[in-house]
Amino acid sequence: MIRLHPVFKISAIVLVFYALIAGLLIEVPALDILNESIRNLFFHVTSWFAMVFLFILSFIFSIKHLNSGKEIDDLLARSFVQSGMIFGLAGLVTGMLWARYTWGAFWVPDPKLNGSAIALLAYLAYGVLRNSFADPMQRGKVSAVYNIFAFVMMLLFIFILPRMTDSLHPGNGGNPAFSGYDLDSTMRMVFYPAIIGWILLGLWITEINVRIDLLKEKLL
Amino acid sequence: MLNLKTILLKEFKSDFRNPYILGGAALFLVSSLFVCYITIKRISSPSLWVALYWIIVLFASFNAVAKSFINESRTRMLYLYTLVSPVQFIIAKSIYHSLVMIILTLLALVIYSTFFSIAIDDLPLFYASVLLGSTGLGIILSLLSTMASKAGNNLTLLAILGLPILLPLIMVSTTLMKNAIDGIDLSIQLKYLFVLIGLNVVSFTLSIILFPYLWRE
Numbered sequence: 001m002i003r004l005h006p007v008f009k010i011s012a013i014v015l016v017f018y019a020l021i022a023g024l025l026i027e028v029p030a031l032d033i034l035n036e037s038i039r040n041l042f043f044h045v046t047s048w049f050a051m052v053f054l055f056i057l058s059f060i061f062s063i064k065h066l067n068s069g070k071e072i073d074d075l076l077a078r079s080f081v082q083s084g085m086i087f088g089l090a091g092l093v094t095g096m097l098w099a100r101y102t103w104g105a106f107w108v109p110d111p112k113l114n115g116s117a118i119a120l121l122a123y124l125a126y127g128v129l130r131n132s133f134a135d136p137m138q139r140g141k142v143s144a145v146y147n148i149f150a151f152v153m154m155l156l157f158i159f160i161l162p163r164m165t166d167s168l169h170p171g172n173g174g175n176p177a178f179s180g181y182d183l184d185s186t187m188r189m190v191f192y193p194a195i196i197g198w199i200l201l202g203l204w205i206t207e208i209n210v211r212i213d214l215l216k217e218k219l220l
Numbered sequence: 221m222l223n224l225k226t227i228l229l230k231e232f233k234s235d236f237r238n239p240y241i242l243g244g245a246a247l248f249l250v251s252s253l254f255v256c257y258i259t260i261k262r263i264s265s266p267s268l269w270v271a272l273y274w275i276i277v278l279f280a281s282f283n284a285v286a287k288s289f290i291n292e293s294r295t296r297m298l299y300l301y302t303l304v305s306p307v308q309f310i311i312a313k314s315i316y317h318s319l320v321m322i323i324l325t326l327l328a329l330v331i332y333s334t335f336f337s338i339a340i341d342d343l344p345l346f347y348a349s350v351l352l353g354s355t356g357l358g359i360i361l362s363l364l365s366t367m368a369s370k371a372g373n374n375l376t377l378l379a380i381l382g383l384p385i386l387l388p389l390i391m392v393s394t395t396l397m398k399n400a401i402d403g404i405d406l407s408i409q410l411k412y413l414f415v416l417i418g419l420n421v422v423s424f425t426l427s428i429i430l431f432p433y434l435w436r437e
Contacts, residue, residue: 066430067262101244114387115236119384122384123384125380125381128369128377129377131375132372133370141433141434142370145367145430145433146362146364146367148426149385149423149430150384152426153384153385153423155420157419160415
């Protein structure tokens with residue numbers, strides 16, 4: 001049985017509420033252009049961290065499924081993709097809102113933005129691929145292969161291409177990353193707990209998702 | 221090695237026996253090129269020229285590769301399973317599809333540049349982008365079309381699966397091609413050339429590793 005220990009669930013609740021409340025209330029450095037939008041660090045950047053973490057887990061379980069052929073590994077791989085997508089969408093929406101007030105537009109032609117959009121498209125395609133199979137064994141194998149292939153291509157896209165061309169995004173093309181904005185210790189005190197909180201929440205969502213599916217199988 | 225040659229020969233023979241398969245893909249390519257010519261008439265900016273070229277080639281490639289799998293009946297696949305190893309099979313398929321793609325892209329290039337003339341500054345790099353782009357398309361689509369054929373040989377599915385994965389390849393190829401037209405310095409171009417070769421190598425290695433898992437499904 002897949003179970004997340006209650007300690008993790010309680011810390012998920014505490015950390016997420018801490019991030020939400022402290023993230024909006026603490027003192028932040030007053031910087032030009034960024035102003036209060038620097039608080040997006042606690043929501044946007046942390047969502048992406050959680051998404052990447054969940055997608056990596058999904059990638060690992062896809063490899064595991066190819067080697068073991070167990071259905072539970074395939075189920076876990078799928079559920080991690082689904083919960084990763086939730087954080088991906090959250091990251092996209094928070095990023096777009098931030099871009100509207102700092103860059104002046106919701107979307108700009110930027111390698112980092114395009115990379116994230118392509119990643120989400122690939123994982124949507126993964127969902128379509130899964131749904132076009134009736135046989136669970138075949139579905140597991142083929143979608144695991146696609147997941148691995150897409151993940152490696154995505155790594156190339158997200159980590160290599162933005163370094164080759166200029167990007168507006170903080171951390172690329174000579175722009176300072178978040179540590180450059182004199183990220184003081186108070187901000188760090190919210191930033192790191194927020195990452196852990198979102199990741200734990202993601203794991204919790206995945207656990208519930210998997211358990212619902214296992215129960216459904218039992219009913220059938 | 222012998223097996224590899226035999227599978228390649230078999231692919232060529234079966235396609236020559238049914239020339240309408242590749243002929244159809246080529247006709248699709250030529251028709252879409254002509255539609256572009258009729259609707260756009262002339263292109264002044266190199267970046268638009270390159271973008272349109274790769275979009276046409278991309279969609280024609282889905283057609284060409286998806287059609288080649290319709291040819292494989294289930295019984296013939298079962299017979300092949302008993303003869304060759306999966307690694308040999310995917311290598312042969314990738315080489316074959318790469319060759320088909322090279323022929324298609326070159327055909328597209330000839331017609332496209334007659335319709336929309338353009339001055340190219342750096343010819344070797346221009347052709348390098350065309351060749352490496354089409355081998356990449358062939359390799360990636362070989363693996364993806366196997367998946368799509370497992371799910372009922374659906375062209376839409378192949379396009380959905382392929383577009384996000386092919387985008388890095390398309391982006392690097394278009395950048396390399398546009399820079400070659402503009403005559404950008406070799407030191408900058410080498411970076412893109414290496415990434416394009418790297419993309420080919422990575423996707424080829426991945427399909428060799430992953431294809432055996434798809435083989436008997």
